[in-house]
Amino acid sequence: MPEELKTKAIVVRAVPYHETDMIVTLVSPEYGKLTATARGCLKPKAKLRYAAEPMNFGDYLLGGKNGRYIIADCSQIESFSSITTDIDRYYAASLTLEVLAKLTLDQPEPALFVDALSTLHDLAYSDKDTDEVVTDFLLAVLRDNGSDLDFAHCNVCKCDLLGDAFFDIADGIVCAHCKNFGAVLIDAVSRAYLSGENRNISHELKARANMLVADILYNILGTRIGSHYFAEQL
Numbered sequence: 001m002p003e004e005l006k007t008k009a010i011v012v013r014a015v016p017y018h019e020t021d022m023i024v025t026l027v028s029p030e031y032g033k034l035t036a037t038a039r040g041c042l043k044p045k046a047k048l049r050y051a052a053e054p055m056n057f058g059d060y061l062l063g064g065k066n067g068r069y070i071i072a073d074c075s076q077i078e079s080f081s082s083i084t085t086d087i088d089r090y091y092a093a094s095l096t097l098e099v100l101a102k103l104t105l106d107q108p109e110p111a112l113f114v115d116a117l118s119t120l121h122d123l124a125y126s127d128k129d130t131d132e133v134v135t136d137f138l139l140a141v142l143r144d145n146g147s148d149l150d151f152a153h154c155n156v157c158k159c160d161l162l163g164d165a166f167f168d169i170a171d172g173i174v175c176a177h178c179k180n181f182g183a184v185l186i187d188a189v190s191r192a193y194l195s196g197e198n199r200n201i202s203h204e205l206k207a208r209a210n211m212l213v214a215d216i217l218y219n220i221l222g223t224r225i226g227s228h229y230f231a232e233q234l
Helices: 082-084 085-105 110-125 130-144 186-194 203-221
Strands: 004-017 021-028 032-038 057-065 068-078 167-168 172-174 185-188
Touching: 004 068, 004 085, 004 110, 004 185, 021 085, 021 110, 021 172, 032 057, 068 110, 082 110, 085 110, 085 130, 110 130, 130 186, 130 203, 167 203, 185 186, 185 203, 186 203
Parallel strands: 032 068
Antiparallel strands: 004 021, 004 057, 021 032, 057 068, 167 172, 167 185
16 A cells, blocks of 8 residues: 555544544545544644544545554545434434445445445435435445345246245245245335335334344345444334
């Protein structure tokens, strides 16, 4: 890696370090996950305090080498600060950052990065339902990883799915006739919601459907989402 690195990035995590510094985890569409120190950013008049704020999206200049970087400069593109005024949208944004961080390692994931950025934009500036924004993001994550699930048709016999469906790690979304032992039930309401047939359901039912998608994501990718968005539904 070069001694000076320039890249667009989103802050997915920041933790205090010593008295005035922060250790910042960045995700870049070019370099994947990066860790950098934001020196002095906890001082009251720190010029780059915003560069260590979770959700910050900007053009970062990092100095250092061998994976040890400091934030030398940052030109902020978007803070998405309006999300912090709505607790439900904040939890949804936290889920977005968590997934982006967990699924981006040393290798870049540009499609996932774009989907996460679009999701943060929707949470900050659109009037889209929060739960539906989460749904669309989780389904996009699966598509990005080659698992574009069809909740309207059985992936084996191709019949139309009209009631309950089932998820099988080998066959995807299937009907009752094609399911294997141990397949995960997707109730009729959740299936219709996830297929887009009926999104006019309650927050509780949408959250339940999103938890099903999160479980599917875990089964396919091995990534467990521990976001407050789901904790609040329990």
